[in-house]
Amino acid sequence: SSRIAHLRKNLHYTNIFVFVLGICSEIILKPKDISQEELLDLTAKLNQDSRVNGILVQLPLPDHIDERTVCNIVAPEKDVDGFHIINIGRLCLDQPSVIPATAAAVWEIIKRTGIQTFGKNVVVAGRSKNVGMPISMLLHTDGEHERPGGDATVTITHRYTPKEQLKIHTQLADIIIVAAGIPKLITADMVKEGAAVIDVGINHILDPLTGKTRLVGDVDFEEVKKKATFITPVPGGVGPMTVAMLLKNTLITAKKLIY
Template sequence: MTRCTLHASARLDTAKLIDGKKLSAEISEEVKQEVDDWMLKGNRRPHLSVVLVGDNPASKSYIKSKTNGCDKVGIDSKTHVLSDAITQDELLAFVDNLNKDDGVDGILVQLPLPKHMDERTVCNAVVPSKDVDGFHALNVGRFCLNDNAFLPATAAGVMEMIYRYKIPTFGKHAVILGRSKNVGMPIMMMLHSDGSGDATATICHRYTPPEQLLINTKMADILVVAVGIPGLIKADMVKPGAAIIDVGINRITGPDGKQRLVGDVDFEGVSKVASYITPVPGGVGPMTVAMLLKNTIAAAKKIYKY
């Protein structure tokens, strides 16, 4: 990814839509071509193993999106559904078998896990070379040091949107709302990284005082919101001309009694102030899947050395 040094575009009456569906389709086509080329050289078809513990409906939906994405680009996938009554040791043993299986290139353990399991322990059980989620401590440490590693898919998807829409990051002020280890933190690290982001990055979280939150959001050239609070960011909290990346996916019930998905940003209001904005749905979500596919073909080709 190359550094973007363009000047920020002037604010329009309506923000330019960052179309995650369109971008993800482009990336998926690139991955499909890469898979085809890989197999033409006589290599085995890449394989992703997904592990689901329990029957969380949201997790099932996310997994379906990921496996459907695999089908479209020619990556084999298999979902292993395990009872939520299993012990953590039993799950670790199952993951270890996948680690040792030469026919498996990428392993994804769907989060969240049952409360009796420690997510960090389970994520670290996946060998780094198959950690297509980018959650293993070694991969996290490597990308924090600007070393080659699997990047967390959602964070990588956010950065890909910024780069492909040529949104300037060099010398800009980027504010990230949400400090989760799998989304907010890696986005912050990528945005301020030397040579690729070079932004001044600030993280706000649940304990940031409201008055400080407002000061930071109104200063942000790039505002990334990943907190899980529907409509948290209003138009009066946004700097005119800012680029807005809404990572939130919240299911709410409308006045008509029907459920719908919304983000953490008041899209209608903020789109009249910002220069760029992502929709929900159709924004970051599809990009997460696309970047997972990129990680899987990279794992098959063993691009990263451990």
């Protein structure tokens, strides 16, 4: 399927970075009909292996496997995805934790490009526990806490937010972060002049000119970029930074900088 092909491409892309940085990695491929018990046993063995500094379980998992159970079996100190309930809890309490890579990527982009968050209005379109929620936590929390946040006023929207209401929120936003998985969810008329737009969306659409599928985000990039002071493209925007943050998390777990 196209999803599997995209996954393999991402794994290859990540492994290039891993090789260049000198991190030893191993991809353990299992059939999609693997039992939950077998997957949990495998993960538990990796937890106990002193040679393993980081563990990543590729999501989504097959329907017969409970994602939360698997994420929670990964040792928090080896959880490079930052999905264990302890890491999520520490993130919510503004304590040092392994931060989910995509959320960390968005936060890093904001800091490195000098986008101001203090007192600003931010809309996060998407409420997933692995992306939208941690991004919102990083942006709205106190900048003077143990794990500093962005001191922004954050509005979270989701699939049940009416489009007209979403538009009201985004037109007032200084920063718009989109992680909904809907092509062209954000159009130019929804963005105020000078806003910063960060597109986390990943969608495969059919290109009518070539007859092939291509990768796009959630933002109408060509039109929105005419109004935004900063905008990330898809591909080539948040994705590469996410890989970098994943490798940073691996370094954090290997050096035991948190646990």
